[in-house]
Amino acid sequence: MLLILITIIIVTLITYIYLKPLIDNLFYSVPNEPKYIHSYIPIFGFSFQVITNPIEFIRSLYLKYGKIFVIYFASRRWIYIYDEQTYLTKVIKSDDFITFDAFITDIFIKDLNVNSQCMQHEESRVLQVKFFHHLLTGDELEILSRRAHDSLIESMKFDEKALANNNNIVNFFDHFGEFMLFGGTESLFGHSFAIEQRNITPSFYKLFQAFDQGLNLDIYGIPFRTIIYKTVFRHRNEFLKRFASFKLNNGESKLINAFEEMFRSDEYKYLFHQHDINALHATTLWVAVSITAPMSCWVVVDLLLHPEALAAVKQELSENVSSSSSIYDKEILTKLKILESCINETLRRVFNAVVIREALVDTTIECLDKTKIGLRKGDIVIYPAYLKHLDQNLFGSNPYRYQHDRFIKKPNQPKAPSIMIYGGGLHTCPGRFWVMNQIKILVTLIIQHMNIEFINMTDKDKEDYRKRLPYDYSKFASAGGPKKVYKNKFDIKYSYKNLHTG
Numbered sequence: 001m002l003l004i005l006i007t008i009i010i011v012t013l014i015t016y017i018y019l020k021p022l023i024d025n026l027f028y029s030v031p032n033e034p035k036y037i038h039s040y041i042p043i044f045g046f047s048f049q050v051i052t053n054p055i056e057f058i059r060s061l062y063l064k065y066g067k068i069f070v071i072y073f074a075s076r077r078w079i080y081i082y083d084e085q086t087y088l089t090k091v092i093k094s095d096d097f098i099t100f101d102a103f104i105t106d107i108f109i110k111d112l113n114v115n116s117q118c119m120q121h122e123e124s125r126v127l128q129v130k131f132f133h134h135l136l137t138g139d140e141l142e143i144l145s146r147r148a149h150d151s152l153i154e155s156m157k158f159d160e161k162a163l164a165n166n167n168n169i170v171n172f173f174d175h176f177g178e179f180m181l182f183g184g185t186e187s188l189f190g191h192s193f194a195i196e197q198r199n200i201t202p203s204f205y206k207l208f209q210a211f212d213q214g215l216n217l218d219i220y221g222i223p224f225r226t227i228i229y230k231t232v233f234r235h236r237n238e239f240l241k242r243f244a245s246f247k248l249n250n251g252e253s254k255l256i257n258a259f260e261e262m263f264r265s266d267e268y269k270y271l272f273h274q275h276d277i278n279a280l281h282a283t284t285l286w287v288a289v290s291i292t293a294p295m296s297c298w299v300v301v302d303l304l305l306h307p308e309a310l311a312a313v314k315q316e317l318s319e320n321v322s323s324s325s326s327i328y329d330k331e332i333l334t335k336l337k338i339l340e341s342c343i344n345e346t347l348r349r350v351f352n353a354v355v356i357r358e359a360l361v362d363t364t365i366e367c368l369d370k371t372k373i374g375l376r377k378g379d380i381v382i383y384p385a386y387l388k389h390l391d392q393n394l395f396g397s398n399p400y401r402y403q404h405d406r407f408i409k410k411p412n413q414p415k416a417p418s419i420m421i422y423g424g425g426l427h428t429c430p431g432r433f434w435v436m437n438q439i440k441i442l443v444t445l446i447i448q449h450m451n452i453e454f455i456n457m458t459d460k461d462k463e464d465y466r467k468r469l470p471y472d473y474s475k476f477a478s479a480g481g482p483k484k485v486y487k488n489k490f491d492i493k494y495s496y497k498n499l500h501t502g
């Protein structure tokens, strides 16, 4: 009897999920809707393709159905608009759309158990976004960059000491991912909080990875995830609790100081309980590190795979950085144009760049070519910038090819090519200047102080990776290192040099 009941429930559920898009179409459709592409796989729909290789999958739909189409993914309608000018002028600038907040807010409330009142309090959320935009620039940016530098040097020195007792083979992405995590932690939360985290087990990096994995699982809405991935979610909770020991006015950044002052002010303290504050701090650190760390690693990998690029960067460094100069100085960092081009070239080829907005109301937008697009309230409207970044018309017949000086304007070009890594409009990523500085500092320190050798990478592997890096696209909310099966190809043997001079 129980078995029959369970079977009926499962069949009903599958039928409902399978038919939901069709039912929605019947009741909620608006005029001029773009082409809806139906998946015949129940429940999962296109999730598998979107998770495993979004670029190839979305490109195949674009080639088949044109620049505007709709799919279902993670129980939502996703409207792809591969028309940059229309997206910039008619979506990003319009009040009919907001950033991806509602989706994220939902995850905070349901999955991170953050008090719904504080997540839905419009005024305080606007204030937090404002802090990000005001406090990651100017003098504060310089302080953040200096701290990231100091933390990286400290990580290297600790590591050099530990090397005397351990073997010197590690995974490149984990090793520098951890360095970058401590760089972000120290810059945002101050030295004493960072040093405390270095000394506690389980490792801060391991807990951070669990936080990242948990958020991605939540976004995909994997059923029974807290049971299947019990350890991940336990570690995620431990990660949140680490922020309970954070003490105000102890060397933190102006950004974290502003958050704390607001959370604990008379006006807002009724909204924010300690657990909510922990979750918001953990998320700020995650936002700052989860993309930057793997991207920094890919930048270094590309340089190590392309000797001509590495030589050009070394030459630029020797011309601009003297033994007495501080590489975190604004004047020096802005001079490193070749390195900046290398960074953009790696991000272009590796980062799964998109811009996302959500429709607040039923609405219609008119493309520059006069095509009308009808959108429903709640539609996720997405510009797949990665299609542009790998477009043969813009970046040559093999757009994956690495050209380190691509973003330096040549005399025969009207302007250097453009990419759209950081979104657009008023909500363009406020961390973009800090990202550039952090990656420049990491690359410089590695060149100045380390010898690195990929021990499992054959010449054939290197040849293959020069053509295309084995990037893991399965993370939607953050960014990835290599695909699992390639991870050991990025094991390194390394040593330090000149770490105690200057």
Ligand code: HEM
Binding pocket: 099, 129, 132, 136, 284, 287, 288, 289, 291, 292, 295, 351, 354, 355, 356, 421, 422, 423, 424, 425, 426, 427, 428, 429, 430, 431, 432, 434, 435
């Ligand atoms: C390589 C690293 C990074 C990439 C590729 C990246 C990319 C992006 C993108 C595409 C957006 C959405 C923009 C839009 O909707 O128009 C965004 C938003 C945001 N990013 Fe970044 N980001 C990076 C690093 C950082 C860092 C280091 C921080 C600093 C804490 C940061 C903080 C934010 C914040 C707060 C927003 C939301 C801004 C708003 O809604 O107004 N990001 N980022």
